[in-house]
Amino acid sequence: MSVKHWFQDIWFVLCHEMYRIFHDPGVSLIFFGAGLLYPIVYNVIYWNDDVEEVPIVVVEGRSSAASRKFIHDLDATSLVCVKTTTATLQEAKKLVIEGKVHGIVYFPDEFNRNLTTMDDKAHIEVYNDMSTFLYMKNVTAAVNLVMLDTMHGVQMGRYSMAGMVGESAEQLVKAVPYDAVGLYSTGGYSSFLIPAILIMAIHQTLLFGIGMLGGTAREENSELYYLPGREHERAFSRIILGRALAYFIIYFGISAYCLILLPILFHMPHVGNLFSIFGMIVPFLLATIFFCMTLSVFVRKRETGMVVLLPTTLVFVFIAGFSWPHAAMPAFWRYFSYIIPSTFGINAFIHINTMGATIGETLFEIRGLWIQSAVYLLTATIALQVDAYIDKRRKLVEKEEKEGEQNNTSK
Amino acid sequence: MLNHKEIFARFRAVIKRELSFMLRRPIYVFSAVFTMVFCSVFFFTLMDEGAPVRMPIAVVDHDQSVISRRFIHELNATQGTEVAMVVPTHQEARRALQSNDVYAFIEIPENFYADLLAFRRPQVVFYVNYGYSLGGNQSYKQLLTMANLASGAFQQEMLKARGKDSQFIDVMIQPIVVNGHMLTNTWSNYAVYLLSTLLPGIFGLVILMLTIFSIGYELKSKTSREWLDTAGHNFHIALIGKMIPYSILYMSIALGMVVMFFKFMHFPLRGSLINMFIYITLFTFAMQAMAVTWISVFPVLRDAVSAGALYGMLSFSLSGFTYPVMAMLPFVQALTYLFPLRYYYMLYVNEALNGAPASMSIPLCLALLAFPLIAVLLQGRLHRALIYQNYPLS
Numbered sequence: 001m002s003v004k005h006w007f008q009d010i011w012f013v014l015c016h017e018m019y020r021i022f023h024d025p026g027v028s029l030i031f032f033g034a035g036l037l038y039p040i041v042y043n044v045i046y047w048n049d050d051v052e053e054v055p056i057v058v059v060e061g062r063s064s065a066a067s068r069k070f071i072h073d074l075d076a077t078s079l080v081c082v083k084t085t086t087a088t089l090q091e092a093k094k095l096v097i098e099g100k101v102h103g104i105v106y107f108p109d110e111f112n113r114n115l116t117t118m119d120d121k122a123h124i125e126v127y128n129d130m131s132t133f134l135y136m137k138n139v140t141a142a143v144n145l146v147m148l149d150t151m152h153g154v155q156m157g158r159y160s161m162a163g164m165v166g167e168s169a170e171q172l173v174k175a176v177p178y179d180a181v182g183l184y185s186t187g188g189y190s191s192f193l194i195p196a197i198l199i200m201a202i203h204q205t206l207l208f209g210i211g212m213l214g215g216t217a218r219e220e221n222s223e224l225y226y227l228p229g230r231e232h233e234r235a236f237s238r239i240i241l242g243r244a245l246a247y248f249i250i251y252f253g254i255s256a257y258c259l260i261l262l263p264i265l266f267h268m269p270h271v272g273n274l275f276s277i278f279g280m281i282v283p284f285l286l287a288t289i290f291f292c293m294t295l296s297v298f299v300r301k302r303e304t305g306m307v308v309l310l311p312t313t314l315v316f317v318f319i320a321g322f323s324w325p326h327a328a329m330p331a332f333w334r335y336f337s338y339i340i341p342s343t344f345g346i347n348a349f350i351h352i353n354t355m356g357a358t359i360g361e362t363l364f365e366i367r368g369l370w371i372q373s374a375v376y377l378l379t380a381t382i383a384l385q386v387d388a389y390i391d392k393r394r395k396l397v398e399k400e401e402k403e404g405e406q407n408n409t410s411k
Numbered sequence: 412m413l414n415h416k417e418i419f420a421r422f423r424a425v426i427k428r429e430l431s432f433m434l435r436r437p438i439y440v441f442s443a444v445f446t447m448v449f450c451s452v453f454f455f456t457l458m459d460e461g462a463p464v465r466m467p468i469a470v471v472d473h474d475q476s477v478i479s480r481r482f483i484h485e486l487n488a489t490q491g492t493e494v495a496m497v498v499p500t501h502q503e504a505r506r507a508l509q510s511n512d513v514y515a516f517i518e519i520p521e522n523f524y525a526d527l528l529a530f531r532r533p534q535v536v537f538y539v540n541y542g543y544s545l546g547g548n549q550s551y552k553q554l555l556t557m558a559n560l561a562s563g564a565f566q567q568e569m570l571k572a573r574g575k576d577s578q579f580i581d582v583m584i585q586p587i588v589v590n591g592h593m594l595t596n597t598w599s600n601y602a603v604y605l606l607s608t609l610l611p612g613i614f615g616l617v618i619l620m621l622t623i624f625s626i627g628y629e630l631k632s633k634t635s636r637e638w639l640d641t642a643g644h645n646f647h648i649a650l651i652g653k654m655i656p657y658s659i660l661y662m663s664i665a666l667g668m669v670v671m672f673f674k675f676m677h678f679p680l681r682g683s684l685i686n687m688f689i690y691i692t693l694f695t696f697a698m699q700a701m702a703v704t705w706i707s708v709f710p711v712l713r714d715a716v717s718a719g720a721l722y723g724m725l726s727f728s729l730s731g732f733t734y735p736v737m738a739m740l741p742f743v744q745a746l747t748y749l750f751p752l753r754y755y756y757m758l759y760v761n762e763a764l765n766g767a768p769a770s771m772s773i774p775l776c777l778a779l780l781a782f783p784l785i786a787v788l789l790q791g792r793l794h795r796a797l798i799y800q801n802y803p804l805s
Contacts, residue, residue, distance in 0.1 A: 026713040034721060044743060045728050048780050051738040074485050097765045099757075120584050127592045131760040132735050133604055136550065137678050140591060145590050148559065154586045155566075171530040175565035180551065190735040191498045191732055192541070208720070212713070303627070303716045307620045308442045310614050314727070315453060326511075328465075347511065355540070364510065 006238060013242025014249075020213060021246065026302070027216075030209040035254045038201045042194060043266045049188030053084040054138045056103040057092045064112030070124075070150055075104065076225045079142035093127070102129040103139035115154060134189065184269060184355045191268055194321050195354055196346045199284075203342040204313050207292045211305025214296030236381050237386075240293065247289045255281045263353060272352035278368060279359045280348045283369035287341040290376030297383040320346040341376075344368040421643045425652030428641050429625075433656065439624060441659065443617045447664055450613050451671065458602035467495035467549045469504045469516035476524035482561060486517070491553040508540050514538040515550035517557075527565060535561075603678050607763070608732040608756045609667060611691060615698045615752055616723040618661055623719045625653065626793075627712030630658040635797040646794045654699055661695040673763070681766030690776070697710030697751035697782035704782075707789035710796030726750040754779050 021027050058071050077083040083101050086092045092104045104127035114122035126143050128136040152173050159169035259277060263270035299305040319329075319337040326334055337343040348365035351357040359366055433440050469484065472479050473497040487494040495513055496503050518536045520526075526533035535555045563584040570580045629635040642649035669688050672678045680687070704717060709715040728734065729743070731754035736744050747753050754775045761767040761775070 026717060029714075029717050034717075038721075041725070042728065045725075045739060046734060047740050047743070048738050053733055054737075097761075097767045098771070099760075115586060118579075121582055121585060122587050124587060124589045125592060126589055130593050130604060131764060132732065133601065134733075134735060135474075135736075143589055144555075146591070147587050151585070151587050154585065158583060158586075171532055172566050172569060174562055175527060175530075175532060176558055176561040177532055178555075179534060179535045180555070181536060181538045184541055189738075193734075217760050303624060303713055304438075305719055306716050307439070308446075310620055310723065311446050311450060311616055313724065314613055315450065318457060318805070328458075330456055330459060334451075351438070351509065351511070355509055361506070361509050 009235065010240045010242040010245065013239050014246045017213075017243045017246035019248075020216075021209075021250065022211070024216065027209050027212050030205050030212065031250060031254070035205040035251075038205075039074065039194075039198050039258050039262050040196045042201075043190075043262070044255065046190030046193060047189050051134045051138055051189070053081040054079065054103065054135050055101045056080045056105060056139060057095050057101040058082050058085045059087070059089050059092045059104060060085060060104040061107060061109035066112045066115050066150075067107045070107070070146060071105075073146045073149065074142055077142045077145065079138040079145075089127075096127070096129050102131075102135040103127065105139075105143060116181060118158070182317050184271070191354075192322075194266070195253050195263075195350050196320065198262065199342055199345045200313065200317055202251065202255055202285075203259060203288050203316070204346060206247065206288050207295065207309060207312075208306045210247065210292040210296045210301045211304055211309065213322070214293075215299040215302040215304055218300050219302055236384055240290075240377070240380055240384065242263060242292065244286070244289050248285055251285050251289070252281070253283060259349065259353065269354040271354070271356040273358070276352045276357070276359050277349075280345075280352055280362075280366060280369075283373055284341060284345040284348065287369045287372035287376060288345070290309065290373060290380050291341050293380040294383050296374050297380070297387050316340055316342045319343060322346055322350060338368060339389055341369065341372055344372070416676050417643070418648065421641070421645065421648050422652045422655075424641045425638070425649055426655055428638070429653050429656050432625075439621055443621055443660070444664065446617050447610075447668070449615060450610060451668075453803065454606050454610065455676070458606065465493040466491065466515070466553070467498045467513045468550050468554070469491050469498055469507050469513040469520040470494055471499070471501055471504045471516060472497050473499075473521040474519050474523035478524040478527065479519045482519065482557075483707060485560070486553075486557055489553055489557065491549060501578070504538070511540075513540075517554055586664045605733070607672060607678055607759055608730065608752070609727070611694065611755055611759075612727050612730065612752050614661075614664065614668065615694065615726065615755075617697055618657075618698040619702045619705075619719050619723045620716065622654075622657065623706050623715045624712070625657065626650075626703065626706045627710075627715050630706075630710060630796060630800060631712040633800055635800060639797055644774075646790065646797070649797075650703065650793075658695070658699065661699075662692055665691040665695055678763065680763045682762035686762050686772070687759070690762065690772075690779075691757060693776055693779040694751050694755040697754075697779045700783040701751065703786040703793070704789060707786065707793040710793060726752040729753065730756045732756045748778075751779055751782060 007232070021031065056074075058074075060067055060071075071082055071085075074080060080103065084095070086095070088408070089106055092101075092106070095101045096104060104125075106125040106127065108123055108125065110120070111122050111124070114120045124143065124147065126139060128139055130136060139264060156169050159172060170322040202297045259281065260270075260274070262268070295309075296305070319333060319340065320343045321329060326337075329337075348362050348369065351362040351365065352359075415479060451738050468486070470483050472483065483494055483497060486492060496504075498507070504513075504518070507513045508516060516538050518538070520535070523533045523535075535558060537551065539551045539554075541548075566584045567580055570583060575583070629638050638653070639646065639649050642652060666688060669684060669691060673680045673684055673687065683795060684693075701722070705719045705722065706712075706715040711719050729736075729747045729750050731739075731747060732752075736747050736753075739747070758772055758775050761772050
């Protein structure tokens, strides 16, 4: 067979696959509906980057200037808002149970006395509503911030009473000043979650879409390994490359939309340069497409893929190691995660898009994606060949049975 | 009107028919059980250590003095961080941060020790990678504490030199103490807070897909008339009879899940185990009802499966168990009421974490019981589809 024919066949498979995608409302809905709309939906859900003004209740044993100042400063932070004050801890706890507030800051009776007399440390008790981690994070951070500030004020006052003022008191109170530089992101929830969701949307819509196309082909009895319209001519590499190219062309557009356009539109972190992003998109799409094509060989019915594989989405999200750090993950699952293209995809995208890394600086992930592309291209081919072999045997058996029956009847 | 005997006989026929279908295609029942077992094992082993402790951080030590080394030692001794590397230059630390080997680094300036002794207030700088929220926040908290402890340690030495007694010094360097208490979840365990809603959520997803499939498949394979025949042309007997075997399966899985959470994994539970089982059972019914709703809206298997999948995936975000509903846009907040997982999460918080009175849980239970009403509103549409099978089938 000439090279020209080989390329012609690939082109032919590509066009045929495109036709199937655009004439299948189910697949179109997954590719274009979910692939394009889902990222927007998630951006709208996580519209506010972070939780602000978590309502809390304050319990003051004995109100004093010091505690009032503390409460005022708490309320002034964007993290919490002091919704109400109660006299007893019991009442405050009731408010938490009723879901009206999400934290209690309790000043014991001796708070003010201890601050003024220096007999003992002054205590503040914080009770956290643990229903959502983000509540606790806000309340703890707010109380600690105000506490540090108040503490420095108190210390300065005491040193000045002891005759140390100005610079020399400051030298003691803040002997080691610090400056915190938050890099790459605001630390907010959505700017951390959305980049991963964008990659997952591409990964999972490809998985379900290709699975659906595979299942449909089976139901229509047009086996995956024949050249379309030319039954009996089996061609593995041409078919796999042609189909993969069709998905690649469509998803190259969808990826550019999800990973380049949306971060700009929704003011998410987007500091990566275009060259690096495309350098990541290409291997990510290839790895994902071949991964999904390998799995799709096992999908026998049109809907099975989605019914059975939908929960994998959550497994893939958590195993990727961005919400649950890889550092805290058992080694087994860490290595297991390297099987799945979304793991490298999410991390490479966060590195490039959020942290401004170049391809060279996220080489581990990029290399992983290229290795996956090669491995899954191989497995997709093998799976298809095994599938063809099994089919051939089955048909042979069926044929023999039929002939056997005919022989029986003729006898 | 039918008498009891006839109704009973028809139910039995439909259930028998469904059981034989389940046995003929065991992949679907098997995948439900397998998914739940796998996910339980997966998430429990993944989050084995509870809150991710000991985040790796780096230190850029420009000083290399006794004090800076002691500082690094102290930093390594805190339970939240692990000094994974000490590097001589900012660039190296930055590279480690960018390639995700560490979540934060701290830069100790040159002449740190000398400046400290001379009261020149040497400044340390932390660089925190917020690209990875959990790791970054956790590391930042530890570094902040350390920097304040360092100032405290310095004051302590100075005051000691001036002959102050230890009680005085103690109160002086830390005049205010904040004690954090967990009001409800006494573990402060990330796994508890996450899995107690995440696993039921995955369970809900499985129920949704499987229920849509079991009804949609009748339409696709054009067996829906035969199904109605078995039920004596009574739509309700057909539908409820079909649901019963699955409901029993789901209730057993739900029971297993509740026992696993509260008996084997010892998740905190203030209220009663039986109530939790009732809530999760109501949740499984609500998810079945939502599945019937979707197949009624789109009486074509593949469309209903796609729509159900889109809806099901959203329930994780909109139930508000990770990102609170109060932080969402108002119209998104309104949408959260359409997801049974939201009610289950609130019931779980009430019963297991808060031990709230029944008066707070009853309205939520009623809300879960209201989901079948949505399906009832659309029942005519599904009934017609079952009879006429007039939707595209391929």
